[in-house]
Amino acid sequence: MEDKNISQAVILRLPRYLRYLGELKDSNVERISSQELSELMKVTASQIRQDFNNFGGFGQQGYGYKVNYLYDEIAKILGLNKTHHLIIVGAGNLGQALANYMNFERRGFHFKGIFDQDENLYGKKIRDMYVQPMSELEDFVKENDIDIAVLTIPKSAAVKVADQLVKCGVRAFWNFAHTDLNVADDVVVENVHLSDSLMRLSYIITRNESEND
C-alpha cells in the first residue's frame, strides 16, 4: 500500500466495490475498465480511479482492471482473507437471522456460539449451534478464540454484556443494540442502529414532500 492514511469515505465504499466485483466474477467477466465499472455502479470513473489510487492503483490505464485480482486485493484490504470467530448474544429473531445468513461464512466470519438469557431458548438448534445460557458465555469466549461479539440484545443489557466480554478478551463488537457501548478506544465497535436508519428514510421522505408542496 502506498499510503496508510486512507479516508473513512473510501473505506465506506470498498464493500460496495467488492460486491460488484463479486457479481462480475460470478458472470465470468475477466477485465473491466473504470468507465464500464462507473456505468455499472453509478459513480464517476474519476472517483473510481481516485479511490483505487489510495491502494496503488490496481490496474493499467487502457487495459482496464483484472476482475479477479481487483476482487482479491480489495478483499485483502478488508481483512477477508482471515478467519474470524464470532458469537451472537441474543437468540431472538434478529440473532437467528444473522446466524442463518450463509454469506457471512463465505467471507470468513464463522459463528461459533449463540447465547440468550431466556431459558425457553436453551438447547434450541440454530443452524449448527445450540442456544446456551449466559452463564456459559465467559468460558466459551476464552476457550474458542472469539474475536467478534454480535450483540442482538435490548439496550438495557448491552452495555453490561459488552463490559463482561471485553474483560474476557473480545476486541470487536457488531452492535445492534440501540445504544452506544462505552468501551475503551482500542475496542472496535460497528453499530447498526436500525431505528436511526429508518429515521433517515423518514427525513428524506419529509423533505421531498415539503419540496413538492
Next chain:
Amino acid sequence: MEDKNISQAVILRLPRYLRYLGELKDSNVERISSQELSELMKVTASQIRQDFNNFGGFGQQGYGYKVNYLYDEIAKILGLNKTHHLIIVGAGNLGQALANYMNFERRGFHFKGIFDQDENLYGKKIRDMYVQPMSELEDFVKENDIDIAVLTIPKSAAVKVADQLVKCGVRAFWNFAHTDLNVADDVVVENVHLSDSLMRLSYIITRNESEND
C-alpha cells in the same frame, strides 16, 4: 428553519441526538447545556451548537436547551410527527424481527402487512399480521395507503419486487437485500447492507492488528 441546505453529515447525526434526548426525557431531565450534552454524547459542544444552528439554534446560550422542546423539534425535522404505513416483503427471521420491534410503532411507523412467496408461511401470525402471498401484494398496497416498503428478501428477487411496488405507488424503500435497487431518482432508498457493515468492522480489526505488529 433558517436554511434548507443542510449537509448529509448533520442529518446522519440527528437520530443520535434524538436517542440521547429521549433518554434524558425518560429520566425527567428538563434542561441541558451543550457542554453537558457534549460529555454525554462524546462530541464537542461546538459541534452540537453548529449542528443545531442549521435549524435556527433551538436554545438560548447560558440557559441550555429545553429537553422536551429540542426532542420535539428534532423529531419534527425527521418527519416523526407523521404516520407512515409500511409493508414488509420477506417474512423470514429478519422480516419477523423488524415486525416485532415495538419501538418503530412508537415513532409513527406502522406495519400494515407482511408478504412472502413461501406458502408454508401463509397465514402465520406475526404480531397482529398474517403472512400473505405475493399475489396479494399489489392490491394490498393500493388499498392501504402504503408509503414505505421494507425489503427483507434475497437480492435475486429484490430488484423485480421493487419495480412492481414503484408501479403501485410506493415511493420509499428500506432495503435489506444485498443489492442496489435501480429505481427512479424521486424514489427514496435507504439501504441496510449488513455484509458491508461487517466488512467495515473487519477492515478496522485488520488495520489495528497491522498497526500493533
